[in-house]
Amino acid sequence: MKIGLLGFGVVGRGVYEITEGRDDMQVTKVLCLEDVQLPDAEAVRDIRQIVEDDSIDTVVEAMGGLHPAYDFVRAAIVAGKNVVTSNKALVCTFYDELLPLVKEKGVCFRCTAAVGGGIGWLSELERARRVQEIREVGGIMNGTCNYILDNMTRLGLNYDDVLKQAQKLGYAEANPSTDVDGIDTWHKVILSANIAFGVSLDKDSVPVAGIRNIQAQDVENFKAHGLVCKLISTGKRDGGVISAYVQPTLVREGEPEAAVPMNYNLITFVGATSERMSFFGQGAGRYPTAYNVVQDLVDVLAGRGFYAPYGGKVTAVNEEKLTWYVRGGWNGSVKEHWGSAAVTEPVSVAEMHAWLKENSNAFIAAIR
Numbered sequence: 259m260k261i262g263l264l265g266f267g268v269v270g271r272g273v274y275e276i277t278e279g280r281d282d283m284q285v286t287k288v289l290c291l292e293d294v295q296l297p298d299a300e301a302v303r304d305i306r307q308i309v310e311d312d313s314i315d316t317v318v319e320a321m322g323g324l325h326p327a328y329d330f331v332r333a334a335i336v337a338g339k340n341v342v343t344s345n346k347a348l349v350c351t352f353y354d355e356l357l358p359l360v361k362e363k364g365v366c367f368r369c370t371a372a373v374g375g376g377i378g379w380l381s382e383l384e385r386a387r388r389v390q391e392i393r394e395v396g397g398i399m400n401g402t403c404n405y406i407l408d409n410m411t412r413l414g415l416n417y418d419d420v421l422k423q424a425q426k427l428g429y430a431e432a433n434p435s436t437d438v439d440g441i442d443t444w445h446k447v448i449l450s451a452n453i454a455f456g457v458s459l460d461k462d463s464v465p466v467a468g469i470r471n472i473q474a475q476d477v478e479n480f481k482a483h484g485l486v487c488k489l490i491s492t493g494k495r496d497g498g499v500i501s502a503y504v505q506p507t508l509v510r511e512g513e514p515e516a517a518v519p520m521n522y523n524l525i526t527f528v529g530a531t532s533e534r535m536s537f538f539g540q541g542a543g544r545y546p547t548a549y550n551v552v553q554d555l556v557d558v559l560a561g562r563g564f565y566a567p568y569g570g571k572v573t574a575v576n577e578e579k580l581t582w583y584v585r586g587g588w589n590g591s592v593k594e595h596w597g598s599a600a601v602t603e604p605v606s607v608a609e610m611h612a613w614l615k616e617n618s619n620a621f622i623a624a625i626r
C-alpha cells in the first residue's frame with residue numbers, strides 16, 4: 259500500500275512514525291505547508307502531486323477542518339483512491355456527499371479514529387451490527403470535557419483554569435468551543451448513530467448543550483446529592499423512532515460513567531443480543547489516534563470498506579421526558595430547589611433544549 263498523507267501535525271506525524279519500517283504500507287508523499295525532511299517520503303505542497311500519482315492507492319487525511327480537507331478527500335475518492343481519516347467534523351458534515359460517492363467509486367473509506375481516538379469503537383460497532391440490532395449508542399466521547407469535569411469534581415478547581423490545562427496538554431480542538439459547547443461530541447454521536455442504525459440523521463434535529471456555563475457551585479450541589487456531572491451523548495432507536503442528543507448529565511456515584519477519569523472516554527452500545535457493551539480508553543492524543551488510523555489502513559488492505567450501508571434521511575424525535583437541574587431563569591414547574599438552582603418536574607428533551615436556546619446563560623443537566 260502506497261500512502262499519500264495529508265497533514266503533518268499531531269495525528270499526521272503519529273501515522274508517519276507508526277507506519278515507518280512496515281513492509282505492508284509506506285507513506286510515500288506528505289502534503290504539508292512546512293519544509294520537512296523525511297527519510298522515506300517526499301514532502302509536497304500541491305494536492306495534485308498526490309491525487310494524480312497513480313502509484314498512490316490510499317490517502318490519509320489528517321489535516322482537520324472542513325476545507326480544504328473535504329475537497330482533497332473528495333478529489334482522492336474521485337481518483338479511485340481509498341481514504342482513511344480521523345476527521346469527525348468532515349465525515350459527519352459531508353456524510354450525504356461522501357457515502358454515495360464512496361459506493362459509486364468502489365473504494366474503501368474508514369474513519370475509526372474519528373470517534374473515541376484510540377478506542378476501536380466504530381470498528382466494533384461494525385462487527386456488532388452484523389449479528390444484531392443496535393438499540394442504543396452513546397456515552398462520554400470528548401476527552402477535553404471529561405478532563406474539565408473530572409478536575410472540577412475531584413479537585414474543586416474552576417472551569418477556566420482547567421480548560422487552560424486541557425489546552426496545554428493538547429486534548430482540546432484548535433477552537434476549544436468545539437469541545438466545551440458539545441459540537442465535537444455531537445459530530446461523534448451522529449456518526450455513531452448513522453452507522454449503528456444504518457441511517458443519515460438530520461443534524462438539525464439533534465440538539466446539543468455543552469458545559470461552558472458550569473460553575474463550581476453547581477459541582478458542589480451535585481456532590482451534596484451523590485451525583486457527578488458528565489457530558490453524555492445519546493442515540494436510541496425504539497421501533498421506527500430515533501432519538502439523539504448531547505447534554506450534561508448527572509449520574510450517580512458508582513455508575514461506570516461517574517468513574518471515568520481525566521481525558522478518557524467511555525462509549526457504550528446496547529444490542530438486542532449482546533446487551534450493554536462499553537469501551538474505555540484514550541479518546542484523544544497523537545499516538546492513540548494515529549494507532550486507529552493505522553488499524554484502518556490494515557483493514558483497507560483486507561478490503562474492508564465503510565462500516566454500514568448508507569441509509570435514508572431520518573429526523574430525531576426527542577420526546578423523552580427527563581428531570582433536569584437548571585441554574586438560571588427557569589420559570590417552568592419545579593420539584594425542588596438546590597441552592598439557587600431548580601430541579602424540574604419531567605420536561606421533554608426537545609422542550610428543554612428549545613428553552614436553553616432562549617436562555618443561553620443558563621446551565622442545564624439531565625438527571626439520570
Ligand code: HSE
Pocket residue numbers: 372374375399400401402403429430431437442541542543
Ligand atoms: N478534542 C477532542 C477531545 C479530541 O477532547 O476528545 C478527539 O476528538
